[in-house]
Amino acid sequence: MNPDSQNTPRYHQQHQKAIEAAASVFAEKGYHGASTQDIASHMGIRQGSLYYYFTSKEAALEEVCLAALRDYVNQMEQISKQVQPLKEKLTAAIGAHLASYRSNSEALKVHNEQRLYLSEEKREKLKTLGSRYRQQLEDILIEGIHSGVLNKSLDCHFAALSLIGLCNYWGAMLTRDPKLTLNEITSKCMHFVLNGCLRQIN
Amino acid sequence: MNPDSQNTPRYHQQHQKAIEAAASVFAEKGYHGASTQDIASHMGIRQGSLYYYFTSKEAALEEVCLAALRDYVNQMEQISKQVQPLKEKLTAAIGAHLASYRSNSEALKVHNEQRLYLSEEKREKLKTLGSRYRQQLEDILIEGIHSGVLNKSLDCHFAALSLIGLCNYWGAMLTRDPKLTLNEITSKCMHFVLNGCLRQIN
DNA sequence: ATTTTTTTCTATAAACCTATAGATTCTATA
DNA sequence: TATAGAATCTATAGGTTTATAGAAAAAAAT
Numbered sequence: 001m002n003p004d005s006q007n008t009p010r011y012h013q014q015h016q017k018a019i020e021a022a023a024s025v026f027a028e029k030g031y032h033g034a035s036t037q038d039i040a041s042h043m044g045i046r047q048g049s050l051y052y053y054f055t056s057k058e059a060a061l062e063e064v065c066l067a068a069l070r071d072y073v074n075q076m077e078q079i080s081k082q083v084q085p086l087k088e089k090l091t092a093a094i095g096a097h098l099a100s101y102r103s104n105s106e107a108l109k110v111h112n113e114q115r116l117y118l119s120e121e122k123r124e125k126l127k128t129l130g131s132r133y134r135q136q137l138e139d140i141l142i143e144g145i146h147s148g149v150l151n152k153s154l155d156c157h158f159a160a161l162s163l164i165g166l167c168n169y170w171g172a173m174l175t176r177d178p179k180l181t182l183n184e185i186t187s188k189c190m191h192f193v194l195n196g197c198l199r200q201i202n
Numbered sequence: 203m204n205p206d207s208q209n210t211p212r213y214h215q216q217h218q219k220a221i222e223a224a225a226s227v228f229a230e231k232g233y234h235g236a237s238t239q240d241i242a243s244h245m246g247i248r249q250g251s252l253y254y255y256f257t258s259k260e261a262a263l264e265e266v267c268l269a270a271l272r273d274y275v276n277q278m279e280q281i282s283k284q285v286q287p288l289k290e291k292l293t294a295a296i297g298a299h300l301a302s303y304r305s306n307s308e309a310l311k312v313h314n315e316q317r318l319y320l321s322e323e324k325r326e327k328l329k330t331l332g333s334r335y336r337q338q339l340e341d342i343l344i345e346g347i348h349s350g351v352l353n354k355s356l357d358c359h360f361a362a363l364s365l366i367g368l369c370n371y372w373g374a375m376l377t378r379d380p381k382l383t384l385n386e387i388t389s390k391c392m393h394f395v396l397n398g399c400l401r402q403i404n
Numbered sequence: 405a406t407t408t409t410t411t412t413c414t415a416t417a418a419a420c421c422t423a424t425a426g427a428t429t430c431t432a433t434a
Numbered sequence: 435t436a437t438a439g440a441a442t443c444t445a446t447a448g449g450t451t452t453a454t455a456g457a458a459a460a461a462a463a464t
Contacts, residue, residue, distance in 0.1 A: 008439095008440070008441095010440075010441075011440080011441085014441085045441095045442070045443090046442070046443055046444080048442085048443070048444075048445085049441075049442050049443065052440090052441065052442075
């Protein structure tokens with residue numbers, strides 16, 4: 001394959017479609033449960049032709065994960081840049097996280113559930129991006145402490161990870177149960193994370 | 203195979219070993235990523251011999267999930283029966299959930315992450331047990347409201363599910379990062395769930 | 405000690421899966 | 435319209451996987 005060929009608009013567009021198809025199929029069947037045949041069928045080409053866009057099945061998984069993270073980190077960057085009170089920022093962050101499960105061709109779900117099946121080397125690449133995303137969330141929380149909205153003794157690292165865990169759980173639920181609405185889950189998560197379960201004592 | 207043969211002590215013991223081997227292998231490689239060869243090797247028998255204990259690979263997954271849930275629901279039953287203040291009960295529940303990720307041959311992890319690969323029919327069977335477990339957690343929370351410890355307006359259903367999501371997340375972390383200690387994560391989860399992140403206003 | 409039953413093994417059929425090579429069709433441009 | 439290059443297809447090698455059948459070994463019963 002001529003290396004230039006990857007610069008045509010058509011290549012770019014089909015490559016994109018291939019990533020989306022892979023994301024969708026991996027999300028449904030898991031990495032090992034999905035075949036390259038499944039992915040190819042999903043985008044309407046033959047199994048062998050897929051290798052014009054991916055060098056291997058594992059490379060497909062890597063691209064899906066990278067795309068998901070890049071999208072997500074960018075979104076978070078936008079949110080954390082904005083000058084807004086904590087609650088608005090956090091709502092935006094949680095909402096974006098949950099929304100990506102519905103819209104993002106399930107790529108984020110694949111990242112969360114299937115990235116362990118990548119080789120160690122490829123997983124490392126993801127880690128950098130992934131921790132940037134956690135760090136941004138953490139920064140939002142730290143800012144919230146400084147502005148006096150959040151508890152001074154909050155362990156922001158633990159809280160950020162917990163928030164991610166919570167969003168991943170409800171994000172996965174959103175993809176399975178169409179009756180759940182994005183807004184409702186977002187606001188319930190917000191309330192849960194901010195207030196906890198205890199009775200407030202005034 | 204004579205159907206009586208399943209009643210010998212040896213059969214029972216080996217069958218148990220097979221379930222544990224399957225749990226361990228599925229936890230590490232995922233259902234589709236693991237082969238019946240892997241499971242057999244893990245328990246020191248030949249691939250073909252495994253079919254003396256499982257009718258199929260999928261049946262193995264089902265048995266692992268069922269065993270995990272049964273164990274877990276029993277544990278929860280013990281905890282919810284005890285007459286204890288809410289915080290103690292909840293700590294015991296969270297602790298038991300997290301602990302099972304380390305001790306339980308990873309069967310619970312398999313249930314949480316791999317049960318989607320079961321046929322719909324088999325998944326249904328699990329649902330009953332699974333919702334009993336969620337219900338018990340929910341009941342603990344409801345009791346907490348009545349005793350005045352928890353917020354009256356708490357959505358116990360949502361909170362119970364969120365708690366499960368949180369425990370699954372940290373449980374998975376516990377299996378990956380040996381530096382994390384069970385007690386520390388348990389108490390941090392408790393604190394997070396009870397108090398949330400907001401500054402308490404007195 | 406012999407027979408029966410249980411457990412494990414060997415060997416293999418049948419299906420499936422990834423990845424590649426080379427032929428073919430399509431598309432854009434000269 | 436002829437031609438070069440891009441995109442897709444067909445066919446297949448080489449490997450793995452699940453599941454089964456029948457032989458062999460081990461254990462239990464007579």
